Amino acid sequence: MHWASILIVAGLCGVSLGQYEDEEDMYWLHQYLRSQALSYNYMPYYEDEAPPYPYVSPGSSFAEPILEPVSRECPQECDCPPNFSTALYCDSRNLRYLPFVPSRMKYVYFQNNQITSVQEGAFDNATTLEWIALHGNQITSEKMGKRVFARLKNLERLYLDNNNLTKMPSPLPRSLRELHLAYNQITRIPSNALEGLENLTALYLSHNQIHDIGASFKGLKSLILVDLSYNHLRKVPDGLPSSLEQLYLEHNYIYTIPDEYFKVSPKLLYIRLSHNSLTNDGLSSNTFNTSSILELDLSYNRLQKIPRVSTNLENLYLQGNQINEFSISSFCTVIDVMNFSKLQVLRLDGNEIQRNAVPPDAPLCLRRAAVIEI
Ligand SMILES: *[C@@H]1O[C@H](CO)[C@@H](O)[C@H](O)[C@H]1NC(C)=O
Ligand SMILES: *[C@@H]1O[C@H](CO)[C@@H](O)[C@H](O)[C@H]1NC(C)=O
Ligand SMILES: *[C@@H]1O[C@H](CO)[C@@H](O)[C@H](O)[C@H]1NC(C)=O
Ligand SMILES: *[C@@H]1O[C@H](CO)[C@@H](O)[C@H](O)[C@H]1NC(C)=O
Numbered sequence: 001m002h003w004a005s006i007l008i009v010a011g012l013c014g015v016s017l018g019q020y021e022d023e024e025d026m027y028w029l030h031q032y033l034r035s036q037a038l039s040y041n042y043m044p045y046y047e048d049e050a051p052p053y054p055y056v057s058p059g060s061s062f063a064e065p066i067l068e069p070v071s072r073e074c075p076q077e078c079d080c081p082p083n084f085s086t087a088l089y090c091d092s093r094n095l096r097y098l099p100f101v102p103s104r105m106k107y108v109y110f111q112n113n114q115i116t117s118v119q120e121g122a123f124d125n126a127t128t129l130e131w132i133a134l135h136g137n138q139i140t141s142e143k144m145g146k147r148v149f150a151r152l153k154n155l156e157r158l159y160l161d162n163n164n165l166t167k168m169p170s171p172l173p174r175s176l177r178e179l180h181l182a183y184n185q186i187t188r189i190p191s192n193a194l195e196g197l198e199n200l201t202a203l204y205l206s207h208n209q210i211h212d213i214g215a216s217f218k219g220l221k222s223l224i225l226v227d228l229s230y231n232h233l234r235k236v237p238d239g240l241p242s243s244l245e246q247l248y249l250e251h252n253y254i255y256t257i258p259d260e261y262f263k264v265s266p267k268l269l270y271i272r273l274s275h276n277s278l279t280n281d282g283l284s285s286n287t288f289n290t291s292s293i294l295e296l297d298l299s300y301n302r303l304q305k306i307p308r309v310s311t312n313l314e315n316l317y318l319q320g321n322q323i324n325e326f327s328i329s330s331f332c333t334v335i336d337v338m339n340f341s342k343l344q345v346l347r348l349d350g351n352e353i354q355r356n357a358v359p360p361d362a363p364l365c366l367r368r369a370a371v372i373e374i
């Protein structure tokens with residue numbers, strides 16, 4: 001550990017690297033880093049910023065019951081607010097089975113119960129469903145009807161996190177936009193499981209036991225966010241979608257990334273690959289030299305060299321590797337007035353690098369750097 005030596009390169013070119021040797025400055029920097037650099041500069045996001053319960057503005061759906069006679073049918077275990085006739089609230093009430101769903105419903109909330117099965121035909125009377133929340137239950141794959149979701153032509157969001165699923169639910173309706181399956185025990189994603197989901201935008205699969213994902217992302221032309229963190233992957237998924245912006249793969253066993261892997265996704269902004277088994281031998285020389293990437297987390301791997309990155313990269317996390325040299329050529333191949341790195345945060349602590357290994361031309365290349373921790 002080399003926590004003791006921290007240095008800051010001020011935003012201006014030419015600031016001496018030896019300027020912050022004072023103990024008091026160091027103390028301040030420690031505090032600063034503790035509050036800042038231990039968390040990311042970005043947060044994973046995709047959601048339409050809609051709350052988990054849809055808000056219906058007064059005046060819109062309010063008018064609905066007045067315009068036409070609406071069925072008041074409501075399962076006795078649940079609440080059906082009169083001013084929001086398309087929502088069924090059955091959450092957090094120790095239910096052990098799924099109540100029947102009246103046909104007018106668009107939004108149904110069954111989360112945080114003890115439901116173990118979703119029987120075949122459970123939603124057959126409610127073909128206009130758009131959101132189904134079933135997270136925080138004990139649903140097993142054996143007790144999930146094979147085609148329960150298939151016919152829901154309007155289904156956009158399906159929440160199944162924190163259940164006991166061992167398999168991907170399949171088939172899924174092509175209308176799906178968000179699929180939430182984190183915290184289950186899914187072991188593999190069959191190649192056709194996500195077939196035809198042309199509107200799928202966000203896929204949450206973290207905290208499962210997935211070791212095989214094959215070419216599941218083929219044809220997912222709207223996919224923006226994929227979270228496969230905390231799984232058992234040894235390989236990166238084949239063929240990323242070109243629409244992808246956020247890729248979360250931390251806490252897996254990935255040891256190699258194919259040549260040009262990220263080139264097919266020219267919109268990629270954030271990549272997290274911390275806590276894997278990457279070595280420099282498992283990477284090609286320009287794997288991460290892709291101009292769209294703004295934030296790259298490669299911390300806690302087995303890298304011995306700083307991989308080459310694009311001059312557009314802003315945040316690079318490399319702490320907890322075995323890096324033993326500070327190669328400025330990883331950031332800049334040419335250094336002059338016009339050519340320099342946009343890097344702002346560089347974490348190199350917990351490596352085998354000495355502070356005096358920082359080459360003298362570092363401030364010239366890394367002239368935007370606000371935090372460099374060694
Ligand atoms: C519907 O009415 C309930 C009380 O009757 C109120 O708490 C709730 O905010 C109303 N919902 C909307 C969307 O206006
Ligand atoms: C669907 O509606 C029919 C007629 O109202 C009813 O008999 C049947 O039980 C309903 N099925 C489900 C799964 O709710
Ligand atoms: C679901 O998993 C939990 C935690 O592992 C376990 O306690 C529970 O018995 C399981 N439920 C079913 C229905 O398998
Ligand atoms: C995908 O979304 C578009 C735009 O919202 C919609 O018109 C189209 O029907 C959706 N596709 C499917 C298969 O639902």
Ligand SMILES: *[C@@H]1O[C@H](CO)[C@@H](O)[C@H](O)[C@H]1NC(C)=O
Nearest residue numbers: 289308309329330331332333
């Ligand atoms: C990154 O790739 C570009 C060409 O796309 C090349 O000009 C540049 O030198 C590479 N960066 C590094 C640090 O090797």
Ligand SMILES: CC(=O)N[C@H]1CO[C@H](CO)[C@@H](O)[C@@H]1O
Nearest residue numbers: 311333334336337338339340
């Ligand atoms: C490698 C690189 O980015 N070179 C650029 C340096 O800046 C000049 C403009 O001054 C560009 O033409 C080069 O492409």
